């Protein structure tokens with residue numbers, strides 16, 4: 001299925017205190033994080049970003065730098081989220097068979113969860129990421145509790161939300177035709193249009209940056225999570241899976257990059273694993289070099305190392 005993604009990033013950020021789509025977050029403007037996630041997914045062939053007129057140019061620059069294989073359009077939003085989503089849907093071409101709608105204010109979305117949400121979609125069936133509600137929820141009128149809801153039934157809706165292009169377009173067209181009050185999410189429109197809307201458990205980290213304090217939490221999580229948010233000094237644990245005959249060459253390369261070799265694991269059939277700690281800056285261009293030394297089948301992974309402070313101390317002595 002060919003997917004289009006709508007990222008809504010208009011609105012004034014009233015609860016945040018100022019427009020939030022371009023605030024700096026772990027070294028990038030907030031909107032760039034979800035653009036990067038969708039840009040990394042080959043199944044998404046078109047991305048429409050919806051924003052305020054004054055941000056169109058800057059977001060175009062961010063998107064064109066981040067997106068390689070998909071078509072990107074940046075268009076103007078509406079007064080309410082629902083109108084912004086509609087503008088995004090209209091900016092996608094007829095070639096997309098299914099559409100996901102995501103809040104630009106949820107920068108921590110991960111491809112693994114997006115794919116889980118895509119999976120059940122078919123004509124008549126939509127889905128959304130959501131998490132079980134953890135607080136007890138009260139219905140209140142005039143400051144007085146009138147009811148306590150059964151928490152077992154309650155889920156907090158996240159984005160992305162997913163449907164076939166035809167179903168989502170119809171749900172939005174129905175909403176315009178019936179003139180019903182704007183919905184706060186797309187799933188509500190899909191429910192009203194008679195679709196089955198399935199809940200796919202999402203990650204609590206995929207929260208929406210709504211209040212200023214949310215930014216601090218998002219910043220901490222992104223810095224911990226993403227190699228592309230690393231500063232040059234941060235230390236990574238690198239694991240190289242290479243042919244046993246290439247181990248010496250890979251060790252020399254790592255040592256030349258001032259890495260600290262941790263171990264060589266020779267237990268796997270067919271490949272040895274070289275584990276080492278190296279700074280993020282020292283690993284620049286390492287992938288291409290590894291392939292030159294150990295062949296195209298060689299792979300490596302790199303994770304932020306929680307031993308980083310210890311390694312820094314080791315280096316000083």
Ligand SMILES: Nc1ccn([C@@H]2O[C@H](COP(=O)(O)OP(=O)(O)OP(=O)(O)O)[C@@H](O)[C@H]2O)c(=O)n1
Pocket residue numbers: 008009010011012013014015016021050077078079080081082084085102103104105106208209210
């Ligand atoms: N007219 C609008 C309103 C909101 N959004 C987008 O919808 C998502 C959820 O909106 P929210 O967090 O409420 O953003 P704001 O409307 O800017 O915030 P507030 O309600 O506090 O003013 C955000 O990604 C926001 O950019 C949008 O595209 N168009």
Ligand SMILES: C[C@](O)(CO)[C@H](O)COP(=O)(O)O
Pocket residue numbers: 081103156157158159184185186208
């Ligand atoms: C779409 C949404 O993020 C799902 O939780 C939410 O409804 C957006 O609401 P907002 O009032 O526009 O923040």
